[in-house]
Amino acid sequence: MMKRFFLLSYFLINCGLVLSLQAQQKKLSMEDAILGQWRQFYPENLSQLSWKGESNVISYATAEEILAADPGKEAKVIFSLSDLNEILKTGNCKELKRIPRYTWLNSNVIQLYAGKELLQIDIVNKKIKLKLDFNFEAENSEFCQINNSFAYTLENNLYISNKDGEIAVTDSKDKNIVNGQTVSRSEYGINGGIFWGPKGKQLAFYRKDESKVSSFPLVDINTRVGELREIKYPMCGMESEIVSLGVYNLAAKSTVWIKPDDFGDDQYLTNISWGAEGNYIYIQVLNRASNHAKLNKYDAKTGAFVKTLFEEKDSRWVEPSYKLIFLKNKPNQFIYQTNNRDGFNHAYLYNVEGKLIKQITAGDWEITEVLGFDNAEKYMFYISTEVSPIDRHAYKVNLKSGKRTRLTLDEGYHSVKVSADGKYILDTYSSLNVPRKIAVADTKGKVIKELVNAENKLKDYNLGEILLGTIKSADEKTDLYYRMVKPANFDPNKKYPVVVYVYGGPHAQLVTNSFMGGCRLWEQYMAQNGYLLYILDNRGSANRGKEFEAVIHRQCGQPEMADQMKGIEFLKSLAYVDADRIGVHGWSYGGFMTISLITNYPDVFKVAVAGGPVIDWKWYEVMYGERYMDTPEENPEGYAKASLISKAKDLKGKLLICQGAVDNTVLWQHSLNFIRECVKNNVQVDYFPYPRAEHNVRGRDRIHLKQKVSNYFDDYLK
Numbered sequence: 093m094m095k096r097f098f099l100l101s102y103f104l105i106n107c108g109l110v111l112s113l114q115a116q117q118k119k120l121s122m123e124d125a126i127l128g129q130w131r132q133f134y135p136e137n138l139s140q141l142s143w144k145g146e147s148n149v150i151s152y153a154t155a156e157e158i159l160a161a162d163p164g165k166e167a168k169v170i171f172s173l174s175d176l177n178e179i180l181k182t183g184n185c186k187e188l189k190r191i192p193r194y195t196w197l198n199s200n201v202i203q204l205y206a207g208k209e210l211l212q213i214d215i216v217n218k219k220i221k222l223k224l225d226f227n228f229e230a231e232n233s234e235f236c237q238i239n240n241s242f243a244y245t246l247e248n249n250l251y252i253s254n255k256d257g258e259i260a261v262t263d264s265k266d267k268n269i270v271n272g273q274t275v276s277r278s279e280y281g282i283n284g285g286i287f288w289g290p291k292g293k294q295l296a297f298y299r300k301d302e303s304k305v306s307s308f309p310l311v312d313i314n315t316r317v318g319e320l321r322e323i324k325y326p327m328c329g330m331e332s333e334i335v336s337l338g339v340y341n342l343a344a345k346s347t348v349w350i351k352p353d354d355f356g357d358d359q360y361l362t363n364i365s366w367g368a369e370g371n372y373i374y375i376q377v378l379n380r381a382s383n384h385a386k387l388n389k390y391d392a393k394t395g396a397f398v399k400t401l402f403e404e405k406d407s408r409w410v411e412p413s414y415k416l417i418f419l420k421n422k423p424n425q426f427i428y429q430t431n432n433r434d435g436f437n438h439a440y441l442y443n444v445e446g447k448l449i450k451q452i453t454a455g456d457w458e459i460t461e462v463l464g465f466d467n468a469e470k471y472m473f474y475i476s477t478e479v480s481p482i483d484r485h486a487y488k489v490n491l492k493s494g495k496r497t498r499l500t501l502d503e504g505y506h507s508v509k510v511s512a513d514g515k516y517i518l519d520t521y522s523s524l525n526v527p528r529k530i531a532v533a534d535t536k537g538k539v540i541k542e543l544v545n546a547e548n549k550l551k552d553y554n555l556g557e558i559l560l561g562t563i564k565s566a567d568e569k570t571d572l573y574y575r576m577v578k579p580a581n582f583d584p585n586k587k588y589p590v591v592v593y594v595y596g597g598p599h600a601q602l603v604t605n606s607f608m609g610g611c612r613l614w615e616q617y618m619a620q621n622g623y624l625l626y627i628l629d630n631r632g633s634a635n636r637g638k639e640f641e642a643v644i645h646r647q648c649g650q651p652e653m654a655d656q657m658k659g660i661e662f663l664k665s666l667a668y669v670d671a672d673r674i675g676v677h678g679w680s681y682g683g684f685m686t687i688s689l690i691t692n693y694p695d696v697f698k699v700a701v702a703g704g705p706v707i708d709w710k711w712y713e714v715m716y717g718e719r720y721m722d723t724p725e726e727n728p729e730g731y732a733k734a735s736l737i738s739k740a741k742d743l744k745g746k747l748l749i750c751q752g753a754v755d756n757t758v759l760w761q762h763s764l765n766f767i768r769e770c771v772k773n774n775v776q777v778d779y780f781p782y783p784r785a786e787h788n789v790r791g792r793d794r795i796h797l798k799q800k801v802s803n804y805f806d807d808y809l810k
Contacts, residue, residue: 118553122802125617126795135527135546135607141520145199146512150532150543155190158202158215163516163532164540171202171215179213180206183220197237210235210242224255232273232285238292239342245272250286250297252342261295261340261347268303268324275300275335279715280362280378281413289370294392295340296364296373299349304331308761310754313783323756326714329723335361337375339392348395354386355379360715365416367444368423372398376412382719385410387428389444401446404432406638408645409719417462421469425449429459435638439472441491452489453496458635460484466514471535473499473510473517481636482560482573482605486517488535499537502529505606510535522607524560554580556619558609563662565631566654570640574659575602575609577616577625582668588624589673589809590663592697594689596652597681598641598720601634602627614798621802622810626663630655646730648709648720649688656689660696672698675809677801679703680758680787683749684736687766690747691739699809701801703750704787707762708735740769740777746808748778750797752785778804 120128138152144160150167151160156174161167177187186207194204200216205226212222222240226233230244230251241254243261250261250272262271273285275298285298307322326332334357337350352361352375360378362385367374373392378385384405389398404410410432417427424444431437437459439452453459455478463473463486471488479485479498486499486508500506504523511517519539520530530544557578562571579588593615595602604610615625629636630652632644643651664671676697678686683705690700709717709731710724724731732738751763763779770777780800782789789797 116552116554119620120553120613120617122617122795122799125613126798127792129613133549133613135522135549136544137520137528137546138530138544140194141518141530142196142509143511143516143518145196145201147199148511148513148516149199150518151196153191153194158191158194163534175215175218176213179218179220180211183211183223185209185211185223224253227253234284234286234288236288236292238288241292241342243272243286243288243295243297245285248273250340252295252340259345261297262299262338266303268301268305270300270302271338272297273300274298275333276360276362276715277713279719280360280376280411281415282360282362287364287366289392290366290368291370293342294370295342296366296392297338297340298361298364299336299338301334301336305333306330308759310756310760312754321754325756325759328710328712328714328717328721329725330714332358332380332714335359337361337364337373339373339395341393348393350375350390350395352377352388352390352397354388354400355384362412363415365418365426366392368418368420372444374401374416378410378412380714380718381722382409382411383407385412387446399446401442401444402448404430406432408642411719414462419465419469427452427462427472429462431458431638439474439489450494452491452494456637457481458637460635463508463510464514466535467512471514473508473514473535475506475508477635479503480605482601482603484604486519488514497535497537499533499535501537503605505604516540523605524558524607524609527607550616553616554620555616556580556625557582558611560603560605560609563628563658566651566658567631570631572628572630572655572658573603574626574628574662575611576627577611577619579622579624580616580620584668586668587670588622588668589670589805590624590626590675591618591805591809592656592659592674592676592689593625593627593682594656594676594678594685595680595682596630596632596656596678596685597648598632598644599634600681601629603629614802617798618802618805621806623805624669626659628656628659630659644720646720646722646727647733648730649684649734652685653688653692656685657693657696660693673809675699675701675805677701677805681706683758687736687739687747687749688734690745691736691742694742694744697745699746699805701748701750701804703789703797704752704755704758705736705749705763705766706758707766708737710735711759711761711765713757736766737769740766740775741773743770743775743777746778746804748780748801748804750780750782750789750800752787752789753781753783754785755787757787 140153144151149160157169158171159167160170192204194202203212210224210226233244248270252259287296302324305324305326308325310321312319312321338347340347354377358380362376365374373390386403387401414429419425428440441449457478459474459476461475473488484505487496489496504521506521509518522528527548528546531539531542533539559576565572632652663669676686676689683702686700686702690697709721749763
């Protein structure tokens with residue numbers, strides 16, 4: 093009997109071991125790697141997690157229910173899909189199959205879209221408070237809660253719609269005159285073109301005149317005979333758009349125009365900010381050279397210039413990126429953010445006359461987001477990089493004393509929502525080995541209740557080990573962060589091919605202390621197929637301060653390549669890296685870096701895949717290109733050195749270029765000219781266009797793209 097027991101135990105233990113090993117041997121398909129990251133492998137979350145209006149009640153939703161809870165209490169259903177559909181019936185609205193996206197207007201009322209209608213629903217009294225038809229052809233819409241009106245654009249004109257009907261704010265017949273849309277290609281903190289006044293009585297909006305801007309042809313192949321679609325695209329050193337700001341008075345039904353002339357017509361009007369009372373508008377006016385900014389104050393009734401509050405200058409560039417944040421209790425004071433004073437983005441308290449009251453934060457770290465204030469506005473809450481450039485943590489700072497308190501204590505990358513009274517936070521975070529945790533905490537740093545501790549949905553897959561580390565930059569002074577994904581079934585006695593994935597440009601950070609280090613599952617797909625992946629955030633990339641980024645000024649590609657080659661030096665020091673099999677891959681700025689690396693270091697990189705690459709900065713748009721490179725006339729040596737046209741003849745390895753055929757960001761002109769130069773020099777190169785893709789290849793087409801990229805490395809690097 094005892095013998096049988098041991099035999100049975102042995103069988104069960106070994107059977108379990110085999111099953112466990114089999115479970116951990118699962119492989120990702122390409123569809124898993126591209127779509128699965130956001131579907132079946134996406135860590136558990138709480139949908140629409142927020143504070144319930146101005147209350148301290150936590151709210152989130154499922155497909156069929158809205159749930160709520162006081163901090164520390166269990167959540168209960170407060171509203172259901174059946175409740176919603178019963179209410180919709182009373183308004184002759186279409187029944188819904190799931191709870192849609194909504195926002196809390198207060199602790200009892202939600203706002204949502206159902207079909208072609210905007211609805212405000214009182215979930216306590218179960219009735220429709222407001223029902224407005226919504227024009228689904230509208231673009232760039234902004235809804236004003238105060239006057240219950242939509243502002244939106246149709247083609248190049250701006251309209252307002254409410255229960256009384258539709259009003260045309262503009263009537264520009266010339267299609268070169270565009271009203272109410274974003275300007276300056278959404279650079280410099282610009283993210284829209286419609287700005288309601290704080291009392292709902294006025295509407296500010298951008299107008300851009302593109303009459304002098306060159307057109308670029310894109311071909312639509314979806315018609316019986318391909319049709320030409322032209323876009324306005326201001327290239328470096330060429331004519332740009334002229335921007336002004338209109339202010340429409342709803343009562344008078346008239347518009348006044350704000351036309352700053354600090355730098356003539358060739359300038360940027362950035363970060364439009366209404367004063368707290370709606371009497372003044374503040375604009376950060378930036379010259380075209382992007383090295384001189386003025387914070388100007390204008391009369392919202394007349395459009396007249398009032399005064400310049402202060403100026404910012406930098407011989408490299410000034411990049412105003414944040415609107416002013418006015419205090420509710422002291423409406424004559426506002427928070428201003430800049431990285432132009434101390435070299436890192438920090439917060440400053442000013443009054444409306446331009447007097448600096450105090451610098452609120454300081455240090456060799458960046459504020460990445462201002463979260464808000466408590467009711468008394470004693471504290472300001474924010475997210476920063478103070479702990480580490482690859483972490484994000486929440487803090488509160490006493491506006492009077494400057495004392496800071498860290499609110500998120502667990503390591504990782506935190507996203508936080510502060511309750512209206514500033515007493516509680518909802519903290520969502522992950523770290524290298526933590527898929528996601530969500531907790532409610534007080535603003536003294538004490539966790540009250542854990543709401544989610546997500547399991548790793550990839551635990552049964554045979555993945556490569558992910559390491560985060562640092563190396564020194566090419567100047568031997570600065571720490572650069574990298575992510576390394578080792579091959580699955582790693583054997584330190586083997587030598588592995590390497591794929592360096594690169595972006596390298598401003599406004600992007602690839603390496604973070606978030607789940608899997610910010611790794612995309614395609615990297616794990618490649619690791620399962622025997623590759624080592626290496627990703628390095630070189631100087632020039634984001635969230636490390638002004639000097640770290642500004643090193644690229646007038647020489648895009650040069651410091652970045654020097655840093656990437658320090659990464660190669662590090663890789664070559666590893667016994668398990670095959671130095672004869674190193675490839676590189678990147679998109680957009682990363683495409684520019686990819687071709688730069690394989691042509692400047694042809695004996696190092698054997699294979700490269702570049703997507704949507706910038707080839708010559710003279711063909712890129714004014715707002716981005718001139719900020720970093722100045723104009724081609726001002727910096728001919730820098731443009732010549734960065735241009736990849738002259739490098740085509742130096743290509744030795746295998747290069748595949750993928751390009752969206754209707755790319756409106758990095759125009760087809762770039763890669764086609766590089767191909768032409770390769771042909772002229774009898775240099776073989778591979779090329780694959782995606783006929784309906786713009787700058788990025790999305791959806792299921794992306795599965796095809798990444799399979800093509802992977803196959804290319806399999807064919808020529810393995």
